[in-house]
Amino acid sequence: MVSPRPRAGRWSAPQRTGFDCELTRFGSDFDSAHVLSHTMGQIETSTADLASVDVHALGARIRALRSQRGLTQGELAGKSLSTGYVSRIESGGRRPTMKVLIELAGRLGTTTDQLLHGIESSAYDEIRLGLDYAEIALESGDAGEAESHARQALAGAEASHLASFVERGAYLLGRALEARGAYDDAITRFEQVVATSTGLPRLEAGIALSRCLRDSGDLSLAIEAGEQVEAAIADTPLATTDEAVQLSVTIASAYAERGDLSRATRRCTAAIATAEALSSPRARAAAYWNASVVESTKGRTTAAAPLAARALALLSEGRDERNLARLRLQVGRLLLQADPPEVVTAIDHATRAREDLVHTSASAVDLAFCDVTLAQAHLLTGDHAAARELAERCLEQAPAEAALPRVEATIVLGQVAASEGDVDAARASYQSAAQLLSAVGADRSAAQVWYELAELLEEVHDYDGARTAFRSAAAATGLAARRQRVTTAVLSR
Template sequence: MREQDGPDGVDTELAAASRSIDPALLGERLRNLRVAAGMTQGALAGGDASVAYISRIEAGTRRPDLGLLVTLAKRLGVSLEEVLLGVSRDRRAELRLALDYADLALRSGNAADALAGATDVHEAAAETSDHELVRESALVTALALESLGHLDDAIIDLERLLEGEEPSARWTRAAIALTRCYRESGDLVRATEAGEQATARLRALGLDGSDEAVQLAVTLASVYFERGDTRHAVRLCRTAIGRAEELGSAKAKASAYWNASIMESEQGRVEAAIPLARRALALLESDDDNRNLARLHSQLGMFLISSEPPDAAGAKESLERAATALEWSSATAVERSYNTVALARSVLLLGDPDAADRLLEEASAAAGSAPLLAADCALLRGQIRGVRGDGEGARAAYLDAVQILTGIGADRSAAQMWFDLGTLLDQLGEAAAAVTAFRSAAASTGLAVPRTVIGTVGTVGTPTA
């Protein structure tokens, strides 16, 4: 039963709307309803108000009290919801159901249908005073755009959605998506700003203990990691693990363990990373968030590729499982492509460069809006060419990757790629070019050649016999 307010039996939502509705919007709506009913202002006024007062209401200069609005609605033969919200309760229920279907389509991997459904709901809701429905449909629309790889459009919608809204689960979900979109588009500075601002706002309001806040923390950690600040990324993940343990939430714990495992892996401790990833998987197995479960299977596959020695067969199995799950989740085209690149690497390790090349072409389709993915594709292209003995082609591909990463400030990743290129060139017997690549790797991490180089035999500071 809905909460009642006053002798007219009006629920609190409509009572509040009667006090806050824009008089101009209310006046326009009443005028349209009156004209549609074929009534004059005098007929609408009856004996309850003057014609002049009805005229001022329709002009938007007066906001009538709730009792008069109830009377006017009855005289017009419409519900009070239609007068105050611009839509009947049944129609609102239909719109909310349609939005639920759109959200379900998104979570099931059908982003195109989700976008179409959420857009229709948003357009219909925009003509009403149901601000919650407007914002909810805007979020699903933005997430669908992200899933389809339209990162710039998603960023615009998410920024607009976050403006002027108080922190909530929906607000935090939008902040996570905005941070993620900026990261995937290569704008790591704005990704950091978005994540830090949202984190500070949640902390100030004492809302930093929610599942969504933990997920925001680990998303921000991934941005710091991509920028090369591994230590801070690890600190954020450790803090998130502590918060997740306090929460007792399977999803929050899994998210924290998953990102902690990524940090371990990237610091060369792959053997420590794999148990963390598997613990996160176990937590998510009982959760209904297919996207997170699929992404985690994908990450585990990447860890198995990086383990020593690489477990290519195990990685391929995990990545294929992730690929199937990603198709039935709200994962973005970029996320699916990262999994495809990793799958191609596992296939390459198993000795099938042709199959790896085909998978690479499939993954490259989503790289246009995601420079980090484009760089990863270029790196794999270089590896495939190297396996085929095409040293020059491999070098060109590696340099493409380095150029992309350097251009967006992803210095840690650029350094790793320079190092990989140096190793490849050394294997090809091009020692001078390899030395240049290794020096570039050092420069990308912030190291510089000292003004006075000491290290030649017999120079100052070098032990002599």
């Protein structure tokens, strides 16, 4: 998932080149100059807001205040404006100039901020600042602080009917909830933004929504939600942006996890072509990254590793620390699957990934996968103590929704016990892993873990458990027995 871009209408500090440096020339008149500078800044900011404000909302506020004051359109127009001009402003058919807006505010006994935003500038700035704080907290890895700021700012935005801030607040709150592993609540927020927004905010929320649905195991809905947003931007310039590529590869990853590797591969191939045309390191990295995931899912580690390395190099050119860390983790996991495993390099990548993820808005699921990957790597080196400690940390800190890393951590504990000769403890861990895995949806990732678990159960002579695990692996890939049909055919002869 990507950091929010500055949106249309989002406040930015006015650029005043040369003006402020002139203040030193006034000497004792500095205070007067400072007041003048502040006033000029307010005017510039209000002018920028006027250019971006919804003219229909502005007209509605002017009409409502005029009615409250008991004024006719002619009385509001005064001598300097025509009644028809005021009528067009109130209907949203005309955007007033800043000079006209100041006149109207004076006759209505209010401020330009009240007309532009529906609230005074101090309250408006407080909401905007709260959203900025939420975004900063997210990128710093403090999901709890981000959630607190986002909730407070969102409440203020909703009370003041500030649609753009409501949109941004719901998105940031969703990201904070996602980072905490609260997928159901995050999905609700992202659905809200997708349903009520347009353009880039809708696209960004669509990416997050599809990703959350995928990570929570609802693969079909992840694909459906992503493709609906994709269809909405198909004939717009947004279709050739980094975010469009990211949405496409998010959908592709859901197809891959569902087992439709052919469609996932076609999507990734198209995404790589689009990303190359964009010449954007971030977009190209996303495409290569997900292409690597698809190859890995097919069992083609040799083909997956170069794609992941390419994505890693591209992300290193930018500043997307969260995705860079996630990719380091993926590279580490791929290296553990190599023949022979490149354990030392894998540990380096996974360690760096965890260190970086702690300081970003990464989810608890990401951190759980870091811990279990490191546990698996240390198990291969024979460092059972480190493997056990990391696996236990994963189980303690991973949210309940992080089923797969919890399963993998439980399996590691079983492997540690088996390596130390405690067959009973190993069998108990493997059986616990099977119970946890039963709650995971049917996809190729689950099938792979079921298969590995079946082999481990055989090693500790739990043949019944192994048989069940092999059957679960087959079921997770969509295979089902046809014995009843064959038996019926035989009996009919």
